[in-house]
Amino acid sequence: MIRSFHPPVRTLMGPGPSDVNPRILEALSRPTIGHLDPAFIQMMDETKLLLQQAFLTSNELTMPVSAPGSAGMETVFTNLLERGDRVIICQNGVFGGRMKENVERCGAEAIMVEDLWGSTIDIDKAEQALRDNPDAKALACVHAETSTGARSDVGVLCGLAAKYDCLSIVDAVTSLGGIELQVDEWGIDAIYSGTQKCLSCVPGLSPVSFSERAAKVIRERKSKVQSWFLDLNLVMAYWGGDAKRSYHHTAPVNSLYALHESLVILQEEGLQNAWHRHALNHDAFVAGIETLGLKFVVDKEYRLPQLNAVSFPDSIDDGRVRTALLNDYSLEIGAGLGALAGSVWRIGLMGYASNKKNVLLCISALGNVLAAEGLAVDVSKAVAAAQAVYAS
Amino acid sequence: MIRSFHPPVRTLMGPGPSDVNPRILEALSRPTIGHLDPAFIQMMDETKLLLQQAFLTSNELTMPVSAPGSAGMETVFTNLLERGDRVIICQNGVFGGRMKENVERCGAEAIMVEDLWGSTIDIDKAEQALRDNPDAKALACVHAETSTGARSDVGVLCGLAAKYDCLSIVDAVTSLGGIELQVDEWGIDAIYSGTQKCLSCVPGLSPVSFSERAAKVIRERKSKVQSWFLDLNLVMAYWGGDAKRSYHHTAPVNSLYALHESLVILQEEGLQNAWHRHALNHDAFVAGIETLGLKFVVDKEYRLPQLNAVSFPDSIDDGRVRTALLNDYSLEIGAGLGALAGSVWRIGLMGYASNKKNVLLCISALGNVLAAEGLAVDVSKAVAAAQAVYAS
Numbered sequence: 001m002i003r004s005f006h007p008p009v010r011t012l013m014g015p016g017p018s019d020v021n022p023r024i025l026e027a028l029s030r031p032t033i034g035h036l037d038p039a040f041i042q043m044m045d046e047t048k049l050l051l052q053q054a055f056l057t058s059n060e061l062t063m064p065v066s067a068p069g070s071a072g073m074e075t076v077f078t079n080l081l082e083r084g085d086r087v088i089i090c091q092n093g094v095f096g097g098r099m100k101e102n103v104e105r106c107g108a109e110a111i112m113v114e115d116l117w118g119s120t121i122d123i124d125k126a127e128q129a130l131r132d133n134p135d136a137k138a139l140a141c142v143h144a145e146t147s148t149g150a151r152s153d154v155g156v157l158c159g160l161a162a163k164y165d166c167l168s169i170v171d172a173v174t175s176l177g178g179i180e181l182q183v184d185e186w187g188i189d190a191i192y193s194g195t196q197k198c199l200s201c202v203p204g205l206s207p208v209s210f211s212e213r214a215a216k217v218i219r220e221r222k223s224k225v226q227s228w229f230l231d232l233n234l235v236m237a238y239w240g241g242d243a244k245r246s247y248h249h250t251a252p253v254n255s256l257y258a259l260h261e262s263l264v265i266l267q268e269e270g271l272q273n274a275w276h277r278h279a280l281n282h283d284a285f286v287a288g289i290e291t292l293g294l295k296f297v298v299d300k301e302y303r304l305p306q307l308n309a310v311s312f313p314d315s316i317d318d319g320r321v322r323t324a325l326l327n328d329y330s331l332e333i334g335a336g337l338g339a340l341a342g343s344v345w346r347i348g349l350m351g352y353a354s355n356k357k358n359v360l361l362c363i364s365a366l367g368n369v370l371a372a373e374g375l376a377v378d379v380s381k382a383v384a385a386a387q388a389v390y391a392s
Numbered sequence: 393m394i395r396s397f398h399p400p401v402r403t404l405m406g407p408g409p410s411d412v413n414p415r416i417l418e419a420l421s422r423p424t425i426g427h428l429d430p431a432f433i434q435m436m437d438e439t440k441l442l443l444q445q446a447f448l449t450s451n452e453l454t455m456p457v458s459a460p461g462s463a464g465m466e467t468v469f470t471n472l473l474e475r476g477d478r479v480i481i482c483q484n485g486v487f488g489g490r491m492k493e494n495v496e497r498c499g500a501e502a503i504m505v506e507d508l509w510g511s512t513i514d515i516d517k518a519e520q521a522l523r524d525n526p527d528a529k530a531l532a533c534v535h536a537e538t539s540t541g542a543r544s545d546v547g548v549l550c551g552l553a554a555k556y557d558c559l560s561i562v563d564a565v566t567s568l569g570g571i572e573l574q575v576d577e578w579g580i581d582a583i584y585s586g587t588q589k590c591l592s593c594v595p596g597l598s599p600v601s602f603s604e605r606a607a608k609v610i611r612e613r614k615s616k617v618q619s620w621f622l623d624l625n626l627v628m629a630y631w632g633g634d635a636k637r638s639y640h641h642t643a644p645v646n647s648l649y650a651l652h653e654s655l656v657i658l659q660e661e662g663l664q665n666a667w668h669r670h671a672l673n674h675d676a677f678v679a680g681i682e683t684l685g686l687k688f689v690v691d692k693e694y695r696l697p698q699l700n701a702v703s704f705p706d707s708i709d710d711g712r713v714r715t716a717l718l719n720d721y722s723l724e725i726g727a728g729l730g731a732l733a734g735s736v737w738r739i740g741l742m743g744y745a746s747n748k749k750n751v752l753l754c755i756s757a758l759g760n761v762l763a764a765e766g767l768a769v770d771v772s773k774a775v776a777a778a779q780a781v782y783a784s
Contacts, residue, residue: 001659002441002659005438007424007431009423010429012426016642017645020424020646025423027397029420029421030398031399032411032412032417032588032594033399033409033724035409037399037402037724039400043397043399066460067459067463068458068642068643070621070640071459073621074619074620074621098620101620194642202424203427203642203645204458204645224497225497226498226618227470228490229459229462229466250586251460252595252647253594254417255594257397258646261397267393267394332429
């Protein structure tokens with residue numbers, strides 16, 4: 001006989017899921033109601049409004065996809081592209097590669113513009129690709145590369161896409177709620193995010209938003225969207241603005257309670273305040289980590305406050321350190337991914353997890369484990385360095 | 393400012409979601425852990441085992457898809473089919489039509505075998521289609537048509553598919569946990585279900601299972617699966633049996649806690665006991681509903697105990713009755729769907745909602761509302777008729 005599962009209580013400082021606010025866990029467990037219940041439809045309308053506020057957009061086509069961020073990515077590509085379309089993808093980490101997979105599986109062609117992992121997307125190379133490919137339908141880029149911790153200037157990239165009459169597509173899985181993101185101001189045509197990063201919600205949903213220009217492309221497709229489940233022309237009969245909502249698929253009711261609550265919390269804090277909090281905790285974290293003698297992969301200018309790729313000396317056994325943190329401190333940090341596997345840790349300070357307590361815990365726990373591994377580190381000095389940032 | 397959402401407490405007797413066991417809501421709200429946490433991987437292994445027990449299968453490729461039942465359907469078709477394949481679909485309601493949409497969006501051809509809505513799938517017509525289409529790759533059918541309440545004999549249908557060297561695909565969204573379903577015994581090659589029906593879990597996941605024959609077809613595809621998110625050749629690096637699990641997408645951690653708990657509850661009750669309970673409550677419900685003078689759409693032999701399509705006199709205003717039940721009794725029943733919209737109600741007795749309290753509530757509430765609408769009904773006689781079934 002298998003028994004009920006009672007998870008250990010962790011501190012989640014990996015690349016996501018991040019620590020979930022207890023208010024959100026409580027919201028998640030509220031009684032399930034029908035996906036066509038008038039009370040639920042009202043909550044859907046509120047969620048849409050809250051998402052528009054979080055994305056800083058007035059896009060009518062704004063909603064959460066009923067599946068994780070990867071499905072949000074697929075929603076964007078599969079709805080915007082038709083067979084034979086060409087898309088410029090700026091890749092500087094794992095998720096640009098996933099975009100390529102998505103584009104190709106739509107029967108479209110991916111034109112790759114590659115940058116080093118850990119660097120920001122090179123604006124000049126992107127513009128050159130736009131110039132070289134006047135028939136490209138879209139330019140796609142990742143705002144916050146979760147695999148490396150690098151921020152790219154999607155505002156400038158989307159402006160360039162518009163200049164060359166291209167749609168712009170932005171992956172904001174790790175950026176929404178953590179750093180400045182302006183969907184309307186930057187002219188982003190299609191964007192997708194995740195719930196388990198800086199929104200501190202449980203994983204499983206993917207907020208998306210489309211400009212009117214992108215929505216028109218979807219409405220006027222020649223071929224059907226290859227995914228029935230993700231076909232926005234159908235989904236909008238349920239999520240659209242009409243008073244009458246038609247069944248498409250059964251919405252993940254309780255997960256949507258949780259997303260609503262996470263967005264209420266974000267609204268209470270204020271978007272700018274949330275960005276500021278992420279920046280402050282990051283500064284304190286950097287002070288501590290650098291005092292421990294560790295290095296950041298990404299240059300300061302393009303470093304994400306919410307996702308810190310930290311490299312470690314060759315002498316250190318990656319797996320043993322992470323296991324010690326998990327077993328002795330119930331603290332999860334992330335391993336490297338793709339090209340950076342085995343050479344970096346990815347330490348998240350996302351959403352609810354971006355707080356002083358976690359910063360100090362991580363510095364002192366990691367410092368102690370590294371000391372036990374034989375590295376000459378001054379843990380109390382590192383903790384003091386972080387503390388000093390808060391005091392200043 | 394938008395505030396936290398507190399849903400009304402409903403009794404859910406529609407076509408799903410059904411009432412969720414409070415144990416499952418509590419499990420849902422347990423602290424989130426990482427999707428690669430060793431404790432979580434162990435829970436995944438248990439979930440797989442519990443799903444195998446619920447499906448009565450030893451299929452290695454058994455797991456929950458990280459999205460609702462419609463995505464489970466899409467997982468099956470998109471992984472098994474390649475462009476140009478032909479699939480026989482036996483349709484006797486809405487969900488056969490959705491299968492057709494899925495098949496066509498895979499670039500495959502759907503050969504439709506149509507039966508009346510509310511009837512069971514005609515075995516002879518299905519065999520004729522198999523005979524007429526020797527090149528068909530698969531035969532697909534719905535075990536429990538949620539749009540009509542009809543059960544089809546998928547055991548016989550899958551046997552026929554095997555005889556004609558076809559893969560068999562079964563929609564078990566509304567049947568799993570509610571009526572007899574034997575994946576191995578019946579030779580089902582691919583099956584998908586939902587969590588929000590007879591498992592009484594929250595909506596958002598879709599358990600699937602594939603025979604070794606079907607798994608081989610997926611492994612040996614010539615073309616890539618058109619959905620990256622649903623590509624089982626990739627997903628299995630995360631859900632597969634290897635000790636080392638690779639990240640594919642971020643699993644919906646808390647929803648998976650809930651599914652695990654719902655399967656633990658099913659194991660505690662025993663699968664056969666759960667089927668028996670659904671049958672008993674259905675019998676009591678029928679006695680009450682027929683005493684109210686209402687008729688069932690589906691012949692007794694093929695009637696689903698968990699989803700009751702009940703027709704009502706033309707004089708009755710469908711929407712007004714359902715609104716009265718919702719407002720005065722906080723009771724949700726379902727409207728008709730597709731061809732049956734406006735002429736039937738779909739009343740679910742699924743999973744945790746299949747209990748004596750709900751049966752008696754529904755008969756007495758519906759009876760009272762119908763009386764207020766001017767129908768000559770004897771509510772106490774109807775309640776007594778249902779009670780008598782329990783007493784016998």
